[in-house]
Amino acid sequence: MPAPVNAHMLALMETSPATPDATHDPRLRSWLPAANAAGCDFPIQNLPLGAFSRPGESATRIGVAIGDRVLDLRAARDAGLLHGPAADAATAPDLRPLMALGRPAATQLRAAVSALLREGAPRAEAAAAATLPMRDATMRLPCAIMNFTDFMISRDHTARLGARRDAANPLPPAFEHLPVAYHSRASSVRVSGEPVVRPHGQRRDADGGVSFGPCRNLDFELELAIWLAGENALGTPVPMASAPSRLFGYGLLNDWSARDIQFLEMAPLGPFLGKSLSTTVSPWIVTADAMLPFAAPAAPRPAGDLPVPPHLDSPANRESGALRIAMEVLLLTPALREAGAAPARLTATEFAGLYWTPAQLVAHHASNGCNLLPGDLLGSGTCSGPTDDSRACLAEILLGGPVTLPNGETRRFLEDGDEVIFRAKAHAPGAVPIGFGECRAAVAPAVEWPGA
């Protein structure tokens, strides 16, 4: 009698590694000219998913970004252009139903959408009728987020800030053993474009005292957003072999940080109100499938560091667990905006060099049996690199003194009206680069304290 198939065996059956296919062919072009323009974030090789509202509608729909337009998946399915369970799930008001189907459903949807949008597609005209200009789409959160976990996977970020505490031992004791993380706040995640209100709080003052009032040290953190697919039952770990099947896709994430609030509150239970004021995510999810050409070997560990623990290691991860993504931070101050000047670049960094890979974050997170749900959001942590210009938050940048902008303005922490903009591009030899769109938000002044 054959043994019954259990959840673990099913998970292993999903693990044949995904490889690039016809949808990644660099020669592919769309019938939409804007999608073929050099430097476009959304060529036909990308096809990221997002939730949006049409003009005059409050309801949300699922769309695919292509060039300067959005393919409305509900309209495409209603027009008979898409079929099957993945297309049905994509008629929901957000991406959770599609995420719940697991990564293979997203793979099928990608193939169908790619066929629809490519040059010479037999039903190109009907497909075009199911699109709208991107500027007319109001982007929403990709899905209701049930859980948000934030990691800290840059060795440079961790060591740079840790050195202020202990220059000889700048890394926390667990750093080489496991991807250090904390549960963060799901309810306050907002989509790109929504202003961030400067929070009140009890602050650690420069003189070491404590006071209550609006945050004085508001910071950004440039992170990769990692969106999960599928679900493991509580008590059931996700081994490295099946962890990649839980990766739905990627975006950009600004983990706004009120440093003066955070540094008072965080011992010993970690950051709380210094982070839950708001978190901004970019609206488009670049799918794990779209990222296949940009896979890279996991970054080698510096000599003298501990080896990767066996339960967080796998041949596939060593070979292709990392992702080649060039990321940058731009700052648009009120003065730059008024002058019509371009935003100033503060940071340029690379995701592939970080200490842990997305699959390792999943495997570690579920190693205690924690159930990860479709639509759960992981933040990579600040993506700082080794060089001065790759410091990906102000707390690190300001270790070198105040920032001077091209117009002569200086900045320590963020001021009201400042707008922080993240952009990123996946890149690899021979592949058409694909972009993430923008993650941006401006700082709004603190509210008047109630009853004050």
Place this chain on the structure above:
Amino acid sequence: MPAPVNAHMLALMETSPATPDATHDPRLRSWLPAANAAGCDFPIQNLPLGAFSRPGESATRIGVAIGDRVLDLRAARDAGLLHGPAADAATAPDLRPLMALGRPAATQLRAAVSALLREGAPRAEAAAAATLPMRDATMRLPCAIMNFTDFMISRDHTARLGARRDAANPLPPAFEHLPVAYHSRASSVRVSGEPVVRPHGQRRDADGGVSFGPCRNLDFELELAIWLAGENALGTPVPMASAPSRLFGYGLLNDWSARDIQFLEMAPLGPFLGKSLSTTVSPWIVTADAMLPFAAPAAPRPAGDLPVPPHLDSPANRESGALRIAMEVLLLTPALREAGAAPARLTATEFAGLYWTPAQLVAHHASNGCNLLPGDLLGSGTCSGPTDDSRACLAEILLGGPVTLPNGETRRFLEDGDEVIFRAKAHAPGAVPIGFGECRAAVAPAVEWPGA
């Protein structure tokens, strides 16, 4: 022209302090004899709310515990015994719609249910027909939990464990300034009765090394669960004056803690996998209204401690912000179970003596503008008191050496098959004591590591 009413003014309008009414009258009796028995957890003065399934049904309903029976609120409304928006919301499959209506809706529902269940009620027979035996009700989570935050509000717990790090300064720097807290994991909260699987993890070993395997130091933490009503928009703080209106009710919570995993991972971002393995809550929510007779003055701070910061202080909180609840921990080992012996009591403690009140937790949590949602869950943190027998987790109890049980068994941390049981009773002079039911779960052995 009158000023427009904004959210803050609305919040202030809600703040007339609730006071005991006819539903709290100690002379009230139910037509159900079991509800009038001395020592019953669920007399007519209690009327806690929970979600349950009827025999043979998987769908859930809202019920009220009365004596040894459950009043099925959907059945009661269908029978024309309850009317209005609160009764309509109580026909939902879980408590979130009622919680979303805010605390006044729960107050109205309580008055109607009390009238229905009291001795001499004109429609007592019809009401009885809408009940079922409690033993036939399968209890579920009260609602889908969007966010779970865990606090640390016992000065004794914090100081006892902190002294191991620094005997001269056992409290963390923020403790007297604010209720220290961390975001915890919402997806792994489970209702009383579901076993807790011993987690795998990277563990800090006794010799200081690190290894991977099943947790060796599994602990419980006795906490009060605090369930929230209503919602504040992101960016809008909740001042102390309106914080009580956000308290929906209370239960018991076991914040299972894998100490060896937690102590390796928690610097500097706080507990993560040491906590997210599972959290158990009791199924019945004792409403904030039911607790009115058990209000107590906020505990005075020890001489030498800082004063309460003004934004976390209010006359109402000083007078009646605390709650008189006697709480206990019992342990049923496999040997005790086999012998048919009673569980052994490990802890007896009192909630009223803790350092911060529930309203202060709400006001602090929202002070940075964090949006708190209906059904959000707050854990009080371990409710340890000053005496040896009020230590409310094993990490504290074991500072005095291994525990010896009445049958001669000894325990350090929890073993497979051990069942941990929490019980609690609200008490006050002249009031009928009301109970919380049980929060219990047994430890299941670790799973075989996948692929091992």
